[in-house]
Amino acid sequence: MHAIEAMEYLYSRGLEVSAIQRVLSAGLMGIGNKRKFVPTRWSITAVDGNLSKSFISKILDNPSINEIExxxxxxxxxxxxxxxxxxxxxxEMVEAWHPHTVWNPFRERIEIGGDYEDRMGRTDYAKIGGCYYAGRLATSEHLMRRGRQAQVLILREAREGYVLPVGVWVVRENVRRALKEKPYKPRNVGELFLYISERTRTPLKMWIRNSKILRDTLYQRRLSQYI
Structure with missing residues (x-):
């Protein structure tokens, strides 16, 4: 059984993602002499990336959700x-690192950036690294279980005090945990932007400048005023 098929099989049997990552890292996946030990960091992203790609393929023909959540x-x-x-x-996932955090320890300004894909997927590795794929797994998993598809945007804000890297699991498990809660449902884009402003310290204009999904949403809102 090829490694990707093994990941999908183990997931379908209820094995937790972290356990599948350990199996891959130990060199127990693949066919014959193609099995190799995989560095832990690579195995984590490989499992997140390949499983989420499989989930996405299953949701592309599903109906869309019908309101913002x-x-x-x-x-x-x-x-x-x-x-x-x-x-x-x-x-899309956008990360804002405030001063005196693990990836922005010395500068006095917010460092922000992100990555994006549409239904055609990616052809290169995300600039923000494994966190991107961890978030993609959690959100595509959620939509697959609901039988829906959607535009997905994760905004991550790291504040002062987050000074030790703990791994991309913090993204996967926090997004999973968030998706188990009751969502806030803004009635329009204006309420969405207000909510983002109230719940984060990063200026809204920085989020919009660095998010294709938010920019497109804002453009569509302005366009609708003239239709």
Missing amino acids: VYESRQMGNIFLVILAPGDWKY
Whole structure:
């Protein structure tokens, strides 16, 4: 059984993602002499990336959700807003690192960036690294179980005090936890933007400048005023 098939099989049998990652890291997946030990960091992203790609393939023909849903989780100085919006599958994750955090220890300004894909997927590795794939797994898993598709945006804000890297699991498990809660459902885009402003310290204009999904949403809102 090829490694990707083995990942899907073990997941379908109820094995937790973290356990599948350990199996891959130990070199127990693949065919014959193609089995190899995989560094832990690579195995984590490989499992998140390949499983989420499989989930996405299963949701592309599903009906869209019909209203905006916003989920939230907070842990260890991290704030996660998970925004699901009506439309065909798109996925984006934007991270804002405030001063004196693990990936922004010395500068006095917010460092922000993200990555995006549409239903055609990616051809290169995400600039923000494994966190991107961890979030993609959690959100595509959620939509697959619901039998729906959506535009997905994860906003992650790391605040002062988050000074030790703990691994991409913090993204996967916080997004999963957020998606188990009751969502906030803004009635319009204006309420969505207000909610983002109230729940994070990062200026809204920075989120919009660095998020294709938010920019497109804002453009569509302005366009609708003239139709």
